[in-house]
Amino acid sequence: MRKRFVLAAFAISAALVLPGCGKFKKTKECNAFIDKVNTAIKEIEQHSGSKGSDDAQVTASMKKLGELYDQLAKDVTALEVTTPELKAHAANYKEMCTKAASTARQVATAIETKNPDQADSAQKEFDTIVKQEDDLVNQINTFCQAP
Numbered sequence: 001m002r003k004r005f006v007l008a009a010f011a012i013s014a015a016l017v018l019p020g021c022g023k024f025k026k027t028k029e030c031n032a033f034i035d036k037v038n039t040a041i042k043e044i045e046q047h048s049g050s051k052g053s054d055d056a057q058v059t060a061s062m063k064k065l066g067e068l069y070d071q072l073a074k075d076v077t078a079l080e081v082t083t084p085e086l087k088a089h090a091a092n093y094k095e096m097c098t099k100a101a102s103t104a105r106q107v108a109t110a111i112e113t114k115n116p117d118q119a120d121s122a123q124k125e126f127d128t129i130v131k132q133e134d135d136l137v138n139q140i141n142t143f144c145q146a147p
Helices: 006-015 021-048 055-078 084-112 116-145
Strands: none
Touching: 021 055, 021 084, 021 116, 055 084, 084 116
């Protein structure tokens, strides 16, 4: 479902042997970004797959996803990214995380208030936001793999 930054790891490792200060900085920043995201996504995927059969479980999962996406947005913001293109990609990724966090909480609230239409709508929006991650990951991988 989610594309990983695995392919980029090989390209980034190969780029380390290439000369150039700019390439080293880009490689270092890409590695830090990719490592931070991959670590967070592992935990996010655990909670994404734990959709329960009852409202309490779903609500708890969505609240936890909101927390995890908020934390990932903060972690991405805290990274020292100075490469202009990666900085733009990181900002887009952070925005996706912030929207996912907010929408996950909307799903939880709608379930808690027994509003199935709102819950369904928010869940669809959440799914749409999270699907954007694949495109963002592809863009970041392409940038990080480029010489």
